[in-house]
Amino acid sequence: MIDGAKVLALVFGCLLTDNFVFSRFFAERSALAENKLSAAARIGAAVAVIAAAAAIVSSALYFFVLSPLKLTYLGTVTAVLSVAGAYYLAERFLKVKELLRFDHPTALHALIAVDSVLVGAALLGAQAENFLYGALTGIFGALGFLLAVVLMAGVRERIALSDVPEGLKGLPISLISAGLIALALIGFSGFGG
């Protein structure tokens, strides 16, 4: 049932060539706008755990409930509900609210609005070949996302020591640096199948 080569291609794809941040453009705040390495890693890890859980739940609901009942048009709403479910579980067991430092009354909505990686992962999980690949896509995609977050935080720490033109300071230089990393990752094309 599990094709080893396919799984390996999936791992390489999720970590490098089809990275959530550099290739799929899913991440926002945690990857591009958070400043310190430690803060970025903490937020990135919390978001990655929720994203992986959301993808697994969304994939399970899609393949075991929506598909057999021919309700696939509810895919987007189900993906969003999976994110909400994963968030509430993470909040309860991992105390992510403190990790993510959200004091807004609608923390879930604030989190989704600034990090589309959650909904992106959940939608992607439901588009895989079957439940197993959907779940694996979510898990390795979240790991790739964490890798990107840490990588970008390191890059931003180096940028902070450099003389950046006034207009490019902050997010623009982050985006351009992310573009350069993405360009480097194109070198791995073919690994990810």
Add this chain to the structure above:
Amino acid sequence: MHSEQGTASSKRYGLIPLMLAALPALAVAVSGLNGLVIGAAALAAMALASLLLSLVWKFVPAWMRGFALVLFAATAASMAQMAVSVALPRVSAALGLYLPLVAFTCALTGLPDAYDVDHELEDSLVRAVIRGAAYLAALTAIGCVREVLGAGAIFGISLGASFQPMRMLALAPGGLMLAGLILALLRAIQPKRRKEGEGA
């Protein structure tokens, strides 16, 4: 883009997240048509979510409001996706999961400052349509620039064999770099807003 009613959430969010909501669209906005369709879907989803919100907000209990906002945005995004997949099946297939994703994040990002204020139907609808139109214009423009420079065509019409396209712009790295340069350009045009944007 925010209204004068500077609520806690709008100050918290700043300008950049509003722009970032449309960032995933750069993965697929590689042509003018793609940009136009995904921008139109975002506009429709924003208007619809805002309409739903205005109509039923008073009946939603306070503890459910965060959840309700997310659900409204998801419903609006689903409907926008269904409309595009019926009207333009080929473009819808090319846009894939980005169509519901961008429509959803745009609709949701458009909603936050409605959380704290009393909102009249017309006010919130007009604001959502204006914001959606800004997304539509920006995504179409980005799509056109990437299509012209990256593929040597505009809305599918070739610019001639003598034009040498820069393929990188049609790929992910080009999208990220272009987003950075556009943001820098926006700052140059609106220097007063810089501080607000940096608070993101």
